Amino acid sequence: MNSSLVVDVAIAGGGIIGLSLALELRQRGLSVAVMERGHAMSSASWAAGGMLAVNDPQNPLKLLPLCIRSWALYPSYLARIEALSGRPVPLRTQRALQEQKPEGGLGGTATAAEIAELAPGLDPGGHSFAWLDEGSIDPNDLREALPAAVRAAGGTLLEETEVLSVETTGRGIVVETLRERISAGMLVNCCGAWAGGRRLGGVPVEPVKGQMANLRCAPELLRCVVRTAGVYLVPRGDGRVTIGATLEHAGFDETVESSLIRPVIDAALRLLPEASLPSPLDAWAGLRPGTPDDLPILGAAKLENCWHATGHYRDGILLAPVTARVMAQAMLGETPDVSLDAFSPARFGSD
Ligand SMILES: Cc1cc2nc3c(=O)[nH]c(=O)nc-3n(C[C@H](O)[C@H](O)[C@H](O)COP(=O)(O)OP(=O)(O)OC[C@H]3O[C@@H](n4cnc5c(N)ncnc54)[C@H](O)[C@@H]3O)c2cc1C
Structure with a gap:
């Protein structure tokens, strides 16, 4: 009963x-x-x-x-x-580098010197970035x-x-x-x-599946979020850099498929060449509530x-x-x- x-x-x-x-x-x-x-x-x-x-x-x-x-x-x-839980929940980052179109639009373009300060490990490639004042948590x-x-x-x-x-x-x-x-x-x-x-x-x-992975990287090489149209990198400050994500309409399936997360990992490694991919792969998937x-x-x-x-x-x-x-x-x-x-x-x- x-x-x-x-x-x-x-x-x-x-x-x-x-x-x-x-x-x-x-x-x-x-x-x-x-x-x-x-x-x-x-x-x-x-x-x-x-x-x-x-x-x-x-x-x-x-x-x-x-x-x-x-x-x-x-x-x-x-x-x-x-205060209620007695457990720390810090902001892990306080700024983000957002890829912007060549014509700008998000504010001032981040200079090489500015990028070198918070993201010395970043290889911008052909991307142009703007600074955003936004945080991240783990x-x-x-x-x-x-x-x-x-x-x-x-x-x-x-x-x-x-x-x-x-x-x-x-x-x-x-x-x-x-x-x-x-x-x-x-x-x-x-x-x-x-x-x-x-x-x-x-x-x-509707569920919208996202696959994610962790890379490893010396914390001082990346201390802000980096976001391009194809990938984002979120450093946790302890050697983990969480990267994502796929956008898939796959019902309620939550399995990791390495063939789909691999292009995201490759894009992240191009931006952060000194990062490494742990073996075995540290990857997972979740379901966004889409409308x-x-x-x-x-x-x-x-x-x-x-x-x-x-x-x-x-x-x-x-x-x-x-x-x-x-x-x-x-x-x-x-x-x-x-x-x-x-x-x-x-x-x-x-x-
Ligand atoms: C890969 C990925 C990356 C993301 N990155 C970001 C990000 O960087 N920033 C950001 O802001 N958001 C991000 N999101 C989105 C964010 O995670 C979601 O929008 C948010 O977690 C939704 O929270 P929720 O509580 O509604 O859903 P959930 O966390 O999914 O919780 C819903 C809960 O309801 C329970 N439930 C379902 N049916 C029943 C039932 N009948 N009875 C009882 N319980 C039930 C489930 O078990 C589940 O625990 C991301 C999502 C994914 C998947």
Whole structure:
């Protein structure tokens, strides 16, 4: 017989989005339970590069206000997680070299002398780069820290607890899992690439696979992110340089295929010739929650008392603090810091 739990808000999905929202709601005094099918922070939120790429030219323009607000929230977000968990989550880099078109457009072109200071190991080849003031974190740092912070804040985190069904009642919702029945005032769908499942309301989220790898390199040779159209390099400051990523529509497959990651590795080695590839290959894959317009889905679902916070595609690490904040504001009837009009689930007509 299932045991029973009663909370203000039930959150489906224990990735960075669900857990960050749980923290924000706890800060506002609400009781929360996060239900995670597997282990928290083990899906896209662990696989990610960790770039906080506010001004990535590949981002849709409509995303910019959310990106800017989230980057502004990052210092207090990390400080809170560190204070609650007792684990450090540092910014591993504070600047990025972004490839720009020969005609410029991103700001001043980085000079050879500037590049030599933060990236003496970089061989720019034919690329022209501009500096961006953006940070990066190592998602591995959050893997333990974020779940610990949620628990320390008084949130309930139920792992190996898959949401099987959701029913609305007059006053809230009832969530069935194999282990527990959870009654809550509201439910939030934070299931990442799996958020489109019918039982969670049918939003158009599709998995977009990304394969990643670690190179080894003396830390002083690269101390900033480097991003070109074909590859990015994210130094961790300890000899690892995380590189990525492929963009594949391959369903829910999460296997590494060396024939597909190899061109990414070759492009990275051309930019950082003194780096080496560990043997065996240190590579992995994750599933980005993609949407038809590359924008997240944030707002009320059709189903009463249910909400969506998903579809963060390539930027969920960056967007976690602002998502937590604007979702909490919307759910509590406040005006969100950033208008959610462009991110409404209703824009697809499906939910
Ligand atoms: C290769 C790669 C590189 C990336 N690089 C970056 C980057 O540099 N910067 C950046 O900002 N973003 C990056 N991203 C994007 C970022 O990782 C995602 O946008 C973000 O992690 C999404 O977080 P999430 O919590 O929505 O999803 P996830 O972390 O995938 O979490 C969703 C969770 O829901 C659980 N779940 C699913 N169904 C159920 C159910 N029925 N019941 C209970 N639980 C369920 C899953 O088990 C999973 O743990 C990258 C992603 C990938 C794959």
